[in-house]
Amino acid sequence: MSNYKAIVIGGSAGSFPLITKILASLPKNYPFPVFLALHRLKHVRTGFVEALSIKSGIPVIEPNDKQQIKPGIAYLAPSNYHMYIEPGNTFSLSTEEMVKFSRPAIDLTFETASNVYRDKLVGVIVSGANTDGANGIAFVKKRGGLTIAQDPQEATISTMPDGAIKATQIDHILKIDDIVKKLIEVAN
Amino acid sequence: MEIEIDIQDIRKLVNTVKAKYAFDFGEYALSSFKRRLVRILDLYKFKDMNELINKVNFDKVFYENFLKEITVNTTEMFRDPSMWKKFRETVVPELAKLSSIRIWHSACSSGEEVYSMAILMKEAGLLEKTKFLASDINEDVIATARSGKYPLRNMPLHSDNYDKSGGTKKLTDYYKTNGDYAYMDLSLIHTTVFKKFDLVLGKQEQKFDVILCRNVLIYFNLPLQDKIIEMFSGTVDTGAFLVVGSKESIAWCKSATKYSTFSFEEKIYRKL
Structure with a gap:
């Protein structure tokens, strides 16, 4: 039995090929929901899900407000909304103020996911151009979850993994291929 | 890092508002409600939730402001x-x-x-x-x-x-x-x-x-x-x-x- 129940991944600039790679490597019967908090163009509502879906091993969807969370699905935070994980296995969305110039904000998805999944959560921060996600991954760590940052030397833009590493004692600093291995390992 | 709010604090606040002003926040979505509270604590420099709960309980004028801060007012022309x-x-x-x-x-x-x-x-x-x-x-x-x-x-x-x-x-x-x-x-x-x-x-x-x-x-x-x-x-x-x-x-x-x-x-x- 795995110790974990959910995965949350945050990234922005330079993260698209990494996320594609991660999703392509996940088996169809992956036992966890995967929450994707990625910075994206504000008013481009469509296209991103389709682009991520092409190679993904599991379905990728943008949840509606109050949609039920299920294992084996990747949930992409919708354009111009914050994506929160609520108690009772549902999402809620929000149009509240941007955090670090971002909506969706990585910090908020990570924080709310850590409130619900506590030490059963795996948080991953990859390439990105600001420090959104640093506070979020610190929450994951504080609640006893597993924390992973992409090796800043490998990241296209290292501000985001650097921010995460500075914010808390990250459990694993890994290259993307090893992040993929880790995400499969924690599921077994 | 911001002040942490636990679920008991939120319940206490919801009950206080309900008893005093007959307004029910009990059916608000939890995560966003909690974020609004964090924002209010920060905005008014409260040191913890108890301070906020007391203020809401004994200061009607403050309560009116509190109500306004709880609601989210981000909008755009022709949004979507x-x-x-x-x-x-x-x-x-x-x-x-x-x-x-x-x-x-x-x-x-x-x-x-x-x-x-x-x-x-x-x-x-x-x-x-x-x-x-x-x-x-x-x-x-x-x-x-x-x-x-x-x-x-x-x-x-x-x-x-x-x-x-x-x-x-x-x-x-x-x-x-x-x-x-x-x-x-x-x-x-x-x-x-x-x-x-x-x-x-x-x-x-x-x-x-x-x-x-x-x-x-x-x-x-x-x-x-x-x-x-x-x-x-x-x-x-x-x-x-x-x-x-x-x-x-x-x-x-x-x-x-x-x-x-x-x-x-x-x-x-x-x-x-």
């Missing part, structure tokens, strides 16, 4: 341009058949969507036969809506949305600039009535052909969403349109069976 385009192309022809049109902005916030809809109806040649009700729980934002005065820095985004929504002119045709502000053409709202209205407790006697309630239900839990959709059902006749936010869905509400989906993509529903 594709919805406005769909509305223009598919709903407007239906509305044009009516002898008079009644539109309710049920949580109008600072009014950006009120002007958006008025512009759209004007361009469709229907403004003169349309009556609008624009309501919100927060009187301060209603005052902004009524004034039509918006920060100039927001206008490029609004213009961009307007163009994508299929606008036939330029957004700049509808406002004048003075200093750092845009002043909307107030003739756009000459058939609009503004009113304070609480979606949770309020009773609506009028009937409408279109209700807009966009990005409001997300702040409530499902049982409360249910109640509001049910309340809406009583204020419309068969064929009326209900528009919610682009990532909201009434599919899980009990009254969903009273509506058909007019546009799945744009979250436009029609009363059966």
